[in-house]
Amino acid sequence: MALLAAVLITIFLCLPAPASQADTKVIPGIEVLVAEQLHVIRGKRVGLITNHTGVDRKLRHDIDLLASAPGARLVALFSPEHGIRGAAQAGEKVRSAIDAKTRVPIHSLYGETRRPNAEMLRAVDVLVYDIQDVGSRFYTYISTLGECMQAAAGQKVPFIVLDRPNPLGGEILEGPLLDPAFRSFVGAFAIPVRYGLTPGELASWIKSNLKLDLGLSVVKMKHWTRKQWYDETNLVWVPPSPNIPTIASALVYPGMCLIEGTNLSEGRGTTTPFEIVGAPWIDGVKLAERLNTLALPGVLFRPIAFTPTLSKFSGEACQGVQLHVTDRKSFRPLPTALAVIQDIRRNYSEQFQFRSAHFDRLAGTDAVRKAIEGRQPAAEIVATWQDDLKEFEATRKKFLLYP
Numbered sequence: 001m002a003l004l005a006a007v008l009i010t011i012f013l014c015l016p017a018p019a020s021q022a023d024t025k026v027i028p029g030i031e032v033l034v035a036e037q038l039h040v041i042r043g044k045r046v047g048l049i050t051n052h053t054g055v056d057r058k059l060r061h062d063i064d065l066l067a068s069a070p071g072a073r074l075v076a077l078f079s080p081e082h083g084i085r086g087a088a089q090a091g092e093k094v095r096s097a098i099d100a101k102t103r104v105p106i107h108s109l110y111g112e113t114r115r116p117n118a119e120m121l122r123a124v125d126v127l128v129y130d131i132q133d134v135g136s137r138f139y140t141y142i143s144t145l146g147e148c149m150q151a152a153a154g155q156k157v158p159f160i161v162l163d164r165p166n167p168l169g170g171e172i173l174e175g176p177l178l179d180p181a182f183r184s185f186v187g188a189f190a191i192p193v194r195y196g197l198t199p200g201e202l203a204s205w206i207k208s209n210l211k212l213d214l215g216l217s218v219v220k221m222k223h224w225t226r227k228q229w230y231d232e233t234n235l236v237w238v239p240p241s242p243n244i245p246t247i248a249s250a251l252v253y254p255g256m257c258l259i260e261g262t263n264l265s266e267g268r269g270t271t272t273p274f275e276i277v278g279a280p281w282i283d284g285v286k287l288a289e290r291l292n293t294l295a296l297p298g299v300l301f302r303p304i305a306f307t308p309t310l311s312k313f314s315g316e317a318c319q320g321v322q323l324h325v326t327d328r329k330s331f332r333p334l335p336t337a338l339a340v341i342q343d344i345r346r347n348y349s350e351q352f353q354f355r356s357a358h359f360d361r362l363a364g365t366d367a368v369r370k371a372i373e374g375r376q377p378a379a380e381i382v383a384t385w386q387d388d389l390k391e392f393e394a395t396r397k398k399f400l401l402y403p
Contacts, residue, residue, distance in 0.1 A: 030056050050131055051086055064101070076121075126157065131199070139186075175385060176193070192392055195396075245273070255333030301322070
């Protein structure tokens with residue numbers, strides 16, 4: 001018996017450990033489509049809305065995969081902000097062109113028009129959307145998603161979303177809901193800043209809330225769950241835009257993008273955009289000391305000096321702080337950004353300025369800026385969002401596709 005027990009123990013110890021969620025490889029929608037659901041585009045002329053993030057796990061691009069898909073014909077490409085290859089800077093117009101490899105026409109959706117027109121869709125039987133999102137409301141890719149869905153509904157063209165992860169997971173919600181009075185291309189929908197949906201889930205929400213008569217289908221990912229962060233998916237991080245180079249920048253972006261609505265540098269023109277904030281007239285050491293005294297959850301502040309190569313203060317020496325997220329589960333980017341703005345406004349009142357119109361567009365309301373100007377504590381500002389967040393949390397449940 002002792003010998004048998006020893007043998008069984010040895011066998012048990014040699015067995016591979018059960019795979020953890022972090023070891024499970026998430027399979028994006030493009031691969032599921034090509035491997036299992038190609039029938040949904042077979043025999044059809046396909047219009048593809050994508051950019052450089054539309055790749056499979058081997059970094060093969062959607063354009064190439066669909067151009068060579070048996071039985072389907074890729075006839076049109078549609079490019080969002082930053083271009084089909086992601087080379088254009090924020091706000092830079094994207095031109096229509098011809099794809100050099102496939103010779104398929106590329107229609108710009110960030111130039112003269114932001115919605116496909118009837119002529120662009122004339123030869124299209126189905127529209128396919130595949131772009132990696134960052135999980136923040138003020139990112140124009142989701143505005144492009146909504147515009148394309150509305151165009152497809154108007155022309156009775158079926159719409160397919162090839163789903164991808166929300167890099168911030170699908171559990172945490174933050175920020176005020178967009179006030180329709182502040183609707184813009186950087187805030188198109190009445191959702192929180194951090195809304196916790198995948199592109200496919202958001203598309204279903206958009207269809208319902210805009211009451212679109214649209215044939216919508218979502219090619220789901222495999223193995224993704226709401227608690228997963230992007231670096232737990234085993235997918236390669238392809239920077240969605242020039243100023244979201246890393247997962248770290250995406251994590252702070254829901255809060256630190258508000259810095260764009262001030263005269264402070266948000267780090268554009270450095271290697272750590274949105275992870276830093278500063279200006280030529282700031283004392284970074286003192287700022288870091290004051291912010292660290294607040295003991296904000298999941299983040300520490302380090303004094304830095306930097307010289308942006310473009311955007312605000314290009315070529316000027318600046319001081320400020322870098323955010324170092326120490327616990328992303330407890331870190332909340334929006335309250336953190338409010339604390340940073342409030343401190344700088346209070347201690348540099350003669351230099352600090354809001355760019356009010358842009359700040360309000362990003363916040364989706366003028367209430368946040370007015371509360372800061374009224375010296376309302378950050379915790380009280382955050383408290384005003386909670387009822388709306390609870391309501392959104394309840395209403396979004398029917399659109400969730402993943403556990």
